[in-house]
Amino acid sequence: MNNIIAGVIKKAPSKMALLISCSLISSAALAQADKPTLLIADGYIDVAQGKTIKNVAVYIEGNTITRVTTEKPSLASGSFQVVDLSGKTLLPGVMDMHVHLTGDAEDNFLASREYSIPRQTVKAVKNAEKTLLAGFTSVRNLGASGYSVIGVRDGINAGEIAGPRIWAVGHSVSITGGHCDDNFSAPEKAIKAKGVADGPWAVRAKVRENIKYGANAIKVCATGGVFSKGTKVGIQQLTFDEIKSAVDEAHMRGLTVASHAHGTDGIKASIKAGVDSIEHCSFMDKEAIEMAITSGTYLSCDIYNTEYTLAFGEANGVPEENINKEKQVSKAQRDSFTRAVKAGAKMVFGSDAAIYPHGDNGKQFSRMVKFGMSPAQAIQSATINSAALLKQDNLGQIKSGFLADIIAVDGDPLDNISLLENVTFVMKDGVIYKQQ
Incomplete structure (x- = not known):
């Protein structure tokens, strides 16, 4: 099982007990963190510029993106629910x-x-x-x-x-x-x-x-x-x-x-x-x-x-x-x-x-x-x-203040657009619905 999913189960057993054997669900959210979420990935698509930004950390509180940075996050405090998406590129939903x-x-x-x-x-x-x-x-x-x-x-x-x-x-x-x-x-x-x-x-x-x-x-x-x-x-x-x-x-x-x-x-x-x-x-x-x-x-x-x-x-x-x-x-x-x-x-x-x-x-x-x-x-x-x-000014970008609708694919879709036919991570409104 994906290690991040296992970590979520450990932190939220009451919500996840029935999902222990699943890495993909079909009728409910995979996880909604009890504390702020931190996504770590190889990069993300800055859609406004049309280019990939390498090594990204995205901070999410509730359903909103609060910070996007290329600085390596400090995890010592343990104050975030960390989702490690190494090898993946993030995009807005x-x-x-x-x-x-x-x-x-x-x-x-x-x-x-x-x-x-x-x-x-x-x-x-x-x-x-x-x-x-x-x-x-x-x-x-x-x-x-x-x-x-x-x-x-x-x-x-x-x-x-x-x-x-x-x-x-x-x-x-x-x-x-x-x-x-x-x-x-x-x-x-x-x-x-x-x-x-x-x-x-x-x-x-x-x-x-x-x-x-x-x-x-x-x-x-x-x-x-x-x-x-x-x-x-x-x-x-x-x-x-x-x-x-x-x-x-x-x-x-x-x-x-x-x-x-x-x-x-x-x-x-x-x-x-x-x-x-x-x-x-x-x-x-x-x-x-x-x-x-x-x-x-x-x-x-x-x-x-x-x-x-x-x-x-x-x-x-x-x-x-x-x-x-x-x-x-x-x-x-x-x-x-x-x-x-x-x-x-x-x-x-x-x-x-x-x-x-x-x-x-x-x-x-x-x-x-x-x-x-x-x-x-x-x-x-x-x-x-x-x-x-x-006319939605809080959707369509991975950017501070925007709603946390975020997806991920293996690799960089700017190099291979067909990767978007196999989305491996889906978050909507700060809730994870899919992770493979």
Whole structure:
């Protein structure tokens, strides 16, 4: 067993007695120290500078980082719970700005659409934990039925279940028959998704309804999408006035807005309307990229999941229409990503987890590097950039005064970005959830 874990057990037997044989847990925190914590590692990623600082000691009191130094700590007083992470590099907990915790890519596509809200909630509990243990300590959940993920978020915040910090939008706002409506059911069932709203005032009312039931972010579906029936990915569906009404209401209430937008016209309308981030960004021309740069709009491009969909989608029951739409957007989306990176657009990490298995989020880092980012830029997209999008000035860095969301990998991810696919240490809010 890891020596540090054994030390924690010795110091806190009442909390750890049932974990003696475990170095990785699945439903509760590994340890919460009774006194301040000291992490010692080979180095840490200074994400603001984009470089590795060698030989680091990080002091943590409660859920807050109080000091970060390269000076060798004095341990004579025994006043700290020491966690020795020799051979590892520390990073701030990484963030995924586009997940759907209620869905599993491995489930049959059409059958899973019939899952009840309680069933979806159970899925979200499981996937929240998997996401946290993969090193993603904050996520934005961009759409779920029945306010299920809002309930999971509240359970996490109450300390009842394990999971990342969650910004949840409630129901995605869409037009009748558009992406984010339910177009798979027969007409006689008269099923309409709960986020459907037609016209600016109806859209504003839907935003208010989401906020009423706990949403702390908002999503609009400005264009068609890959995994909906009867929509064209490049075609705008919400009008400018409808998008603008959602943005105005959300911003007035202090919430950020994500816009699902594959097509060029929908991307431009969303930027003009003042959304905070564009999701997918598949068909961006030069003007759209320049508009995003000028407006400071963040771009979130899910460029990993294509491989999974094309390899396993058919076997998992994804209809031919949707497979063909994935083929249509995949190269265009990656080309748009590359051009946006070269142009200097603001980028955040968004994976669309649920289109591929939760917990594999970190596999997107290597794709981001493959298609144009440096390893430092890829890490910044999931740390300081995502924190800025969320307007969180105490997340995204290992720095005094910041919340103690810290992960570690074996080696230096600036030398090998794929190391982020195997996070070996996870701390969130000063609590250790994983140590290998």
